[in-house]
Amino acid sequence: MTFSIRSTLLVLTALSASGVAPAQVAPGSEPLLASESKELPSLIVPAILPQAAEPAIAVLPVDPLSPNVPAAEDETVEVTATGDLQSMVSQLRSSDPGNAEMECLAGAIYFESKSESLKGQLAVGHVIANRTKSGRFPSSYCGVVYQRSQFSFVRGRSMPNINRSSMQWKNAVAVAKIVDQELQPAPMPKALFFHAKRVSPGWRLARVGTLGNHVFYR
Known part of the structure; x- marks a missing residue:
């Protein structure tokens, strides 16, 4: 019996397919090539990546209100006068007392003793301060100064x-600061009262001493 070439090829192909197991392709494996393929797979060479540099550290602005950040130090520097009374007054002279209480203290020093020596002004200032601590007078400078008939x-x-x-006012402000910060001892210790030497009020008080044009008592 004569077979055509086409029929012969079909028979051979059928016999070959029946003896070959199907490829077991794992997920992600390379695709298989047919044995008759003339194409060779291209070789994929992975690119060599440069060595990773150290990660950059971002510098974030510091929030001073954050509870995890320590509060910045106070940059305000309090200047403490040093030296003798004259030197302290030179360092602390100012036209601005700073607040209402210091305004009252400086005002009393100015009006009661601006023509006195710095020591005399210091003594007057300490009388105001002594009154605030005595328990017999108001406890604030303004309370003492504005108390009726004083x-x-x-x-x-x-x-x-x-x-x-004026230099007299600036001196009074400086003396008030010295009194308030207790930078100099009181020339007339514990004095609570004073009057000008030209008058004689007849007070029955313990006399502390005389300084300039004032007589001091407690």
């Missing part, structure tokens, strides 16, 4: 106008 320069709840550019 200081003749006071008009109700106000003081006369002050020439704030």
Whole structure:
């Protein structure tokens, strides 16, 4: 019996397929090539990556209000005058007392003793401060200064106008700071009262001493 070439090829192909097991392809494996393929697989060479540099550290702004960040130190520097009284006054002179209480203390020193020596002004300032601590007078500088019938320069709840550019006022401000910070001892210790030497009020008080044009008592 004569077979055509086409029939012969079909028979051979069928016999070959029946003896070959199907490829077991694992997931992700390379695809298989047919044995008759003339193409060779291209060789894929992985690119050599440069060595990773150290990761950059981002510098974030510091939030001073964060509870995990320590508060910055206070940059305000408090200047403490040193030396003798004259030197301290030179360091602390200013036209601005800083607050209402210091304004009252400086005002009393100015109006009661601006023509006195610095030591005399210091003594007057300490009388105001002593009164605030005595328990017999108001506990604030303004309370002492504006207490009724205590200081003749006071008009109700106000003081006369002050020439704030004058050296006398700047000295009074400096003396007030010295008294407030207790940078110098009181020339008339524990004195609570004073009057000008030209008057004689007849007070029955313990006399502390005389300094300049004032007599001091406690």
